[in-house]
Each structure stands twice: as structure tokens, then as C-alpha cells.
Amino acid sequence: MRGKAWLGTLLSYFYLAACYVFILLPVAMLILFSFQDGRLPVPPFNGPTLRWYETAMANDRMMAALGHSLMVGVVSSALSVVIGFLAAYGISRYEFRGRRAIQGLIILPLAVCYLLVGMGLLVALSAVGLGPSLGIVIVGHVVINMPLAFAICLAQLGEHQRKIEWAARDLGASTWHVLTAVTMPMIAPALIAAFCLCFTLSWDEFIIAFLTTRFDVTLPVVIWSLLRGGLNPQTNAVGSFIFICSILLFVTVEVLLFRKRRP
Amino acid sequence: MAQSVDVQSTEARAARRGRLAGFAFTLPAVAWILLFFAAPIVIMAVYSLMPLAPDGSLSSFSLQNYQRFFGEAAYVQAIWNSVVTTAVVVVISLILAYPFAYIIAYKIPKRWQRLALAFAILPFWTSYVVRSYAWLLVLAPTGVINWALRALHLSDKPIILAYNAGATTLGFVHFFIMLNALTIYANLVQINPRYVLAAQDLGASAFRSFLAVTLPLSVPGMAVGAFLTVVLCIGDFITPQILGGMKELLLPQVIMMQLQRQLDLPMASAMSLVLTLIVAIVYLALQRQLRMSRL
Numbered sequence: 020m021r022g023k024a025w026l027g028t029l030l031s032y033f034y035l036a037a038c039y040v041f042i043l044l045p046v047a048m049l050i051l052f053s054f055q056d057g058r059l060p061v062p063p064f065n066g067p068t069l070r071w072y073e074t075a076m077a078n079d080r081m082m083a084a085l086g087h088s089l090m091v092g093v094v095s096s097a098l099s100v101v102i103g104f105l106a107a108y109g110i111s112r113y114e115f116r117g118r119r120a121i122q123g124l125i126i127l128p129l130a131v132c133y134l135l136v137g138m139g140l141l142v143a144l145s146a147v148g149l150g151p152s153l154g155i156v157i158v159g160h161v162v163i164n165m166p167l168a169f170a171i172c173l174a175q176l177g178e179h180q181r182k183i184e185w186a187a188r189d190l191g192a193s194t195w196h197v198l199t200a201v202t203m204p205m206i207a208p209a210l211i212a213a214f215c216l217c218f219t220l221s222w223d224e225f226i227i228a229f230l231t232t233r234f235d236v237t238l239p240v241v242i243w244s245l246l247r248g249g250l251n252p253q254t255n256a257v258g259s260f261i262f263i264c265s266i267l268l269f270v271t272v273e274v275l276l277f278r279k280r281r282p
Numbered sequence: 283m284a285q286s287v288d289v290q291s292t293e294a295r296a297a298r299r300g301r302l303a304g305f306a307f308t309l310p311a312v313a314w315i316l317l318f319f320a321a322p323i324v325i326m327a328v329y330s331l332m333p334l335a336p337d338g339s340l341s342s343f344s345l346q347n348y349q350r351f352f353g354e355a356a357y358v359q360a361i362w363n364s365v366v367t368t369a370v371v372v373v374i375s376l377i378l379a380y381p382f383a384y385i386i387a388y389k390i391p392k393r394w395q396r397l398a399l400a401f402a403i404l405p406f407w408t409s410y411v412v413r414s415y416a417w418l419l420v421l422a423p424t425g426v427i428n429w430a431l432r433a434l435h436l437s438d439k440p441i442i443l444a445y446n447a448g449a450t451t452l453g454f455v456h457f458f459i460m461l462n463a464l465t466i467y468a469n470l471v472q473i474n475p476r477y478v479l480a481a482q483d484l485g486a487s488a489f490r491s492f493l494a495v496t497l498p499l500s501v502p503g504m505a506v507g508a509f510l511t512v513v514l515c516i517g518d519f520i521t522p523q524i525l526g527g528m529k530e531l532l533l534p535q536v537i538m539m540q541l542q543r544q545l546d547l548p549m550a551s552a553m554s555l556v557l558t559l560i561v562a563i564v565y566l567a568l569q570r571q572l573r574m575s576r577l
Contacts, residue, residue: 031385038382039401042460045416046405048426052419060419062429106311113304125311128319130509130565131558132517134534138554139322142547146325162319165311194303223410226519230541239411246415246524250422258412265407273400 046262053255060252071256081241081257087153088222088238095160096168096217100210102161103168108202111176112184126166136162137230144231151233159227164217171216175209176202208275215272219265323555330552340548347552357536357553364533365560367447368516371454372508378455379462379507380500386463387470399467403460414453414524421449421525445527453521458514462507469503470496505571512564517557533557 052060054067075081110122128136140159144151180202187201203210225239232240238261245254332340333347351357386398405413420426423440431437443449473496481491519534526532531539533553540550565572 028389031381031389034381035385035398038378038459042402042405042456044426045413045420045456046408048419049408049412049416059424061422061424062426102310102314106308109304109307113300113307115301115304118304121308121312124315124320125308128315130513130561132513132561134517134519134537135323135554135558136319138537138550139319139326141541142326142329142551143322145547146329158318161314165314169311219407225411226517239409242409242411243520246411250418250424254412254415255419258408258416261412262408269400269407 049255050259050262052252053259055252055255058252060250060255071252072260074253075256075260078253081238084236084238084241087235091153091156091160091228091237092218092221095157095164095221096214098157098161099165099168099217100172100214103165103170103213104172104203104210107169107172107176108198111173112181125169128162129166129170133163133224133226137227140227141230151231153232153235153237155231156228156237159231160217160221160224163224163227164220167220168213168217171209171213172206175206180205211275212272215268219268222261222265326551327555329548330555332548334546334548338545347549348556350549351552351556356531360531360533360536361556361560363447363530364516364557367451367454367522367532368512370451371458371515372511374451374455375458375462375511376466376504376508379459380466380504382459383463383466383470387467399464402463405456406460411520413457414521417449417453417456417525418444421452444525445529447526447530449525449527450522450532453525454515454518457521458507458511461510461514462504465507465510466500466503469500469506473499502571502574505568505574509565509568509572513561516561 051064053071054069056065056068056070106121106125110118136159140155141151144155149155183205184197184201187197192200223239224237225243228237229240229243238257242254242257245251245257329340330347331343331345333344333350335341382402386395386402390398405416408416418425421444422428423442423444425444427443428437428440431441477495477499478491481495482488486494517534519538522532522535523538526535528535534557537550537553537557540546540553
């Protein structure tokens with residue numbers, strides 16, 4: 020009987036290890052061969068070099084796209100958090116007709132493919148006779164990220180916070196004052212976490228950016244055009260660089276959420 | 283008397299003001315969704331009913347695009363490929379992710395669980411476009427697996443692993459194992475362990491108590507994972523385009539071809555709407571479980 024339990028545990032750990040190998044293998048190869056001293060990112064591995072990172076840094080199109088992606092990410096995430104927070108505040112603090120319907124409408128984009136959002140914007144642009152631009156990418160990213168920011172804020176605006184808001188109101192604070200001096204500082208970790216999540220999703224989003232840009236493009240679109248040239252260590256370098264940046268952002272969110280959870 | 287009327291009207295006024303304020307707070311969000319999400323989809327629907335004439339102009343209203351879509355074998359094949367690929371990916375991801383999430387939730391010490399999960403979703407943090415590319419490094423004829431096989435003298439000719447439907451499925455499963463492991467884990471840790479203990483007190487074996495208690499209680503987590511998998515998988519253009527090698531096209535690839543090669547916006551609109559309809563059907567089928575989940 021005891022022997023069987025021991026075998027079960029061994030099998031569990033074996034399965035876990037196999038899953039981790041499967042999940043981590045491509046990323047490990049991506050990072051390893053970003054240091055490849057050769058023209059192909061495939062085995063055998065020839066000594067480490069930073070040459071492909073330099074190539075990527077010297078690529079003007081890539082650097083311009085990096086700037087565009089940062090701009091689109093920051094602007095669209097800020098808009099998403101502000102609009103999403105205001106809506107969550109309205110939904111959680113006031114009773115009004117159509118509240119449920121409005122809530123359903125706001126989270127609706129979470130249940131459709133990004134392809135539909137991108138196609139919709141593309142068709143609408145052509146209908147009103149406008150050309151593609153980074154501004155449209157921002158609009159599209161707010162459509163997909165604002166519902167998420169809304170849901171995160173709504174989950175944080177509980178009864179406990181409502182009572183503190185009432186206290187502030189009793190002491191004579193105006194609605195605006197309560198919002199900026201009480202509610203927002205109270206759920207600041209959630210607002211920052213929502214911003215970071217929106218940013219990672221915007222930073223990584225391909226199809227909407229691909230459909231609604233032409234000359235000024237974002238990073239995923241440039242990487243995509245790089246991929247058409249086949250296997251290239253420069254792509255590995257860019258991918259690894261993005262990986263490191265995202266991990267840093269993720270750790271920031273973790274620290275913020277952890278600090279909030281501690282009593 | 284006069285006073286009570288006054289109080290009532292003050293209250294009514296306050297309530298009305300509350301209604302207006304609540305509505306005002308949601309207004310930017312509602313306007314954004316209506317203007318940039320709902321209206322474009324309505325325009326798409328109108329466009330899809332106006333087929334592109336040979337001279338590049340839009341014709342009058344007809345269902346011709348939809349008739350062509352469901353009438354041409356290549357298009358129907360793309361719908362079929364998409365539906366089958368998505369179904370296979372959902373099933374394999376759930377089957378592989380469930381034990382993975384289960385072991386992390388029940389066999390790993392509590393303090394290591396967050397770290398175990400963080401490692402399980404590590405590839406999520408590389409660029410989405412790069413993730414499929416990273417599989418090429420592994421699967422390509424000159425890639426890691428073929429190199430290893432050659433080094434071990436197991437095969438002297440490269441085995442074709444990339445650029446086919448199997449590679450697309452593998453790329454998808456890789457991503458959705460992570461996603462489903464997260465939703466299932468989040469569900470498993472919410473289950474009260476006393477339910478399992480009660481079942482075992484009543485004489486159920488470990489396996490029986492799993493089948494009768496844990497598994498049914500984790501259905502909502504699986505439903506959320508499955509639904510997210512369907513939405514993200516069926517609308518994905520990148521993974522099949524990089525790993526699939528242009529054989530057995532999926533629906534998003536056909537849509538992009540309509541856009542880029544045929545410049546047929548109305549047809550691409552019709553196809554996108556059909557894609558959305560498929561997702562909506564899946565949502566309706568899973569609705570009950572999705573509502574039950576508290577994720």
C-alpha cells in the first residue's frame with residue numbers, strides 16, 4: 020500500500036517535469052540561439068555573442084516600432100484604466116435602470132476574437148474614407164483592454180470601500196473629491212495591476228495592429244515581417260529582449276498584488 | 283403633511299440624481315464600445331451583404347457572399363479545418379492540463395505553488411508572434427529535434443515535423459496548456475477539501491472520490507479554459523501561418539487572403555461574421571458552466 024503511494028508521487032513528479040520540458044523547451048531554445056555566433060539559430064551552438072542584439076538595436080525600423088509600441092501601449096492602457104475605472108465606479112455605486120445591460124455591453128468584447136475587432140475597424144475606416152494609423156491601433160486596443168480593466172476594478176470596489184466612501188461623504192467631500200482622494204488611492208494597486216496587464220496585452224497584440232497600420236507599425240508587426248525571411252538569430256534576440264521586459268513587468272505586478280494581500 | 287411630501291420629493295430627486303450620475307460614469311465606456319466596437323460590426327454586416335462586383339464597386343444587397351462562402355469547397359474545408367483543429371486543441375489541452383494543474387494544486391507544498399505556476403506560464407511572456415517561431419527552432423528540418431536524432435544516429439534523414447497541421451496543433455496546445463492549467467488550478471484550490479474527506483469517510487476510494495467529487499466541481503474551471511481556448515484558437519492567424527506551411531488553411535488565413543490578395547472586404551466581412559457566429563454558439567453551449575464559475 021505504501022509502495023503504491025510512493026509510485027504515485029514519483030509518477031506525478033515525472034509528469035510535472037515532462038510538462039515543464041514541453042512548456043519551456045521553445046523559450047529555452049529561443050534564448051540560447053539568440054547568442055548564436057553564426058547565421059542560423061539552430062544547433063550546433065557556436066559560442067555566445069551579443070552580435071544579434073546589436074543588429075536588432077541598429078535596425079531603425081525595429082527601433083521605431085519599439086517606440087510606437089511603447090506609445091500605443093501607454094496611451095491605450097491609460098485610457099482603458101481611466102474609462103474602465105469610471106464605468107466600474109458607476110456600476111458598483113449607483114442603482115439605475117439598464118445597469119445589468121450596460122455591464123454586459125462593456126464586457127462583450129472579451130468574448131470575441133481580436134480578428135473581429137480588427138476587421139470591424141478596418142471596414143469602418145474604409146466606410147468613412149480614413150487611412151490606417153497608429154491612432155486606430157490605440158482605439159482598437161482600448162476596445163479589447165478596457166473591459167478587462169473594468170472587470171478588475173469592479174472586483175475591487177467592494178462593500179468595505181463603499182463604507183469608507185460614505186464616511187468621506189459624511190465629512191462633506193464632494194463626489195469628485197471622494198473619487199480622487201479616497202476611492203482611487205484605496206484601489207491603487209488594482210489600478211496599477213490593470214494598467215500593467217493592459218500594457219502587456221497591447222504590447223503583444225498583432226492582428227489589430229497588422230490590419231489598421233501601414234507605414235508606422237508596432238513591434239509585433241515588424242517581427243512578423245522579419246519572420247518571412249525564415250530562421251534568423253535577430254528574431255531570437257528581439258524575442259528574448261521582449262521576454263526579459265515582460266518578466267520585469269510581471270514581477271512588478273506580483274509585488275504590488277502581494278503587498279495588497281498582506282494584512 | 284406638507285413636510286412628508288417635501289421629504290419624498292427630495293428623496294426622489296436624490297434617487298434621480300443617483301441614476302443620472304451612475305449613467306454618466308459609465309457613459310465614456312458605453313460610448314467607446316458602441317462607437318468603436320458595435321458600430322463597426324454593424325457596418326461589417328452591411329458590407330457583407332454588398333458583394334464586390336468585378337469592377338471593384340459594391341453591388342446592391344444580396345446574400346451572394348454567404349452563398350459563395352458555403353458553396354465553395356475550399357471555404358467549407360477551411361471552416362471544417364478550423365472547427366476540427368479547435369476541437370482537437372481544446373480536448374488535448376484539457377486532458378494534458380488537468381493532471382498538471384491537479385499535481386500543482388494537491389501534491390506541491392502550498393508555498394511553492396505560486397512559483398510552480400509562474401514557471402508554467404513563462405513562455406506567455408515572450409511575444410505572441412515569437413512563440414510560434416520558437417517552435418520552428420525545435421521542429422524545423424535543421425532544428426533541435428532533428429539535430430538530436432542525427433547526433434544519436436536514430437535517423438539520418440530529417441523528419442518533417444514543421445509546416446503541417448500537426449505542427450499548428452502542437453503550437454496551439456503548447457499555449458493553451460498554460461491557459462487551461464491556470465483556470466483549472468484556480469478552480470481546484472477553491473474546492474473545499476472536506477468534501478473529498480467526506481466521500482472517503484463514506485468508503486469511496488481515492489479514485490472514486492475524485493470522479494464523484496473533485497472532477498464535477500472543477501467543471502466550471504474547465505469550461506472557462508475551454509471557452510477562452512475556442513475564442514483565442516479559432517481566431518488566430520499567426521500560429522497556422524507560421525507552423526502550418528500553407529497546407530490545410532484555417533478560417534483566419536482564408537479571411538486574410540480575401541483581404542490581402544483579393545482585396546474583397548465584403549467577403550472577408552461575411553467570413554469574419556461566420557467565425558464570430560461559431561464562437562457565439564460555443565458560448566451558448568457553455569453558458570451554464572461559465573456562469574457558475576467565480577473566476
